[in-house]
Amino acid sequence: MRSIRTFFYCLRQGIRSIFHNGMFSLATVGTIAASLFLLGLFFFVTTNVRYMISEAEQNVGITVLFDEDADDEKIAWIGEEIRKRSEVSEVIYISPEEAWENYKKDHFNEELAATFGDDNPLEHSDSFRVMLREVEGQPVLVRFIETLDGVRQVNAMESVADSLSGINRVVALISVVIIAVLVAVAMFLIHTTVSMGISVRRDEIAIMNLIGATDFFVRFPFMVEGMLLGLCGALIPLGILHLIYARVILYLTGEFQSVFQSITFLTEKQEFQYLTPGLIAIGVLIGWLGSSVTSSKQLKKIGLR
């Protein structure tokens, strides 16, 4: 009962302080909101790129061709060696007949294909199609297969894998740098807001100290203030991101149909199930951390701790 009463008292004091420091509070909320908005955008990009990669991974495979004199036993042995690798999700044997049928389907019309009759120009081109669990493991696996006895050639779609992984890395790096800078700015603003609050309420805090208020009772309103600023700074970008996500996806798939026709994006629900609690937690954490450290330092500085 007592702690609930204290909690609500501190909550009222925290809210009062936010309005008291109007402009600083606004600037703090604005900066946190800007940081978290960018974080949300980068989250959209990185999660969608990852999603695209995982989709692409299902289609990206390695083709393993054998020496012309490799017999069935050798081919079976190569298959077993490849299956043992952790990067591999599936190994499919493609016979020369299947290979020729697929080739004809992809490259010839019926008329042209008929000219070959029963001949199979890919007679010695049976192969394994190796599917990967993750695109990143492809170069290592290729190097391994090339060392196997009886392997003539390994074909990998490196460019697709590399570019998708590359995009993800660049986006993640840029996002980390920008977010770090914005979080630092937000922390500085929280520091300024809380310092101002302490300076304005200095007499009150001094009296509180002298009449027996606990350390928690003195500091908690400032922490509440910081956490509320952080919460507001998270809810604003979440609202905006909610509004724009579906529209942006619709725009991209409509305006750039040729680029995005075969690419699928994560749904709004999939995105926000992690983004909403994530941004709220980060906002509140920034607020709590900033106000907690600042209130402790400032109260020590003015000799009240």
Next chain:
Amino acid sequence: MAYDFHRDLQSIQAPVIHFDHVSKNYQKGIPALDDISFSIEKGEFVFIVGNSGSGKSTLLRLMLREIAPTKGKVYVAGRELSRLHRYQVSKYRRSIGVVFQDFRLLKDRNAYDNVAFAQRVTEVKPSEIKQRVPRMLSLVGLTEKYKAFPAEMSGGEQQRVALARALVNNPVILLADEPTGNLDPKTSWEIMHLLEEVNRRGTTVVVVTHNHEVVDSMQKRVIMLRKGRIISDEKKGGYVYAKY
């Protein structure tokens, strides 16, 4: 079990405050207090007098555990104050009432809220606050002015509010730092009579003052300081006698 200062202060028979060879140096050079020893019994009314810089305020700050002695020990209710943890200090201060020369009231709150503030920060039940605050305002004669803000009150009235705030948590010791310093003689007497009344009810009162007239005519115990040392300690003294 948590140490209960209030209970110990109420039940103690030995000196309620005891300074044991206490020195305090703020910086290298002249000490603010130099090897001070004295005791204050429960229920005493004591004046601490002396010129500016004699160490009176340092003495009060040590009793409040705002600062720690450089040498020696300060005991309250048999507990050495330097050994208190931070969380114990706040509990300790709830047993001590403090009044200052400049009143230190919250300017944005009326008389009632200023007094209630002392109870709110010590997490007293609202129902109890509603009972105790009017009683304290009545004790200091400010029942009618409970809605007045500090700017709307005279110096004497502000000091009465400060006194009500110091008393509302039912302290066992009341420390007053120049309580009449900003008041005219008539109002000063009113405040001193209030302090005397508080003392009659059992609270130990320690008053730091420059006010010769008050000290001389009240005939209470007077401890006189000069340059950080006790130069006299009279059981029923006056400022004039203590001076020489």
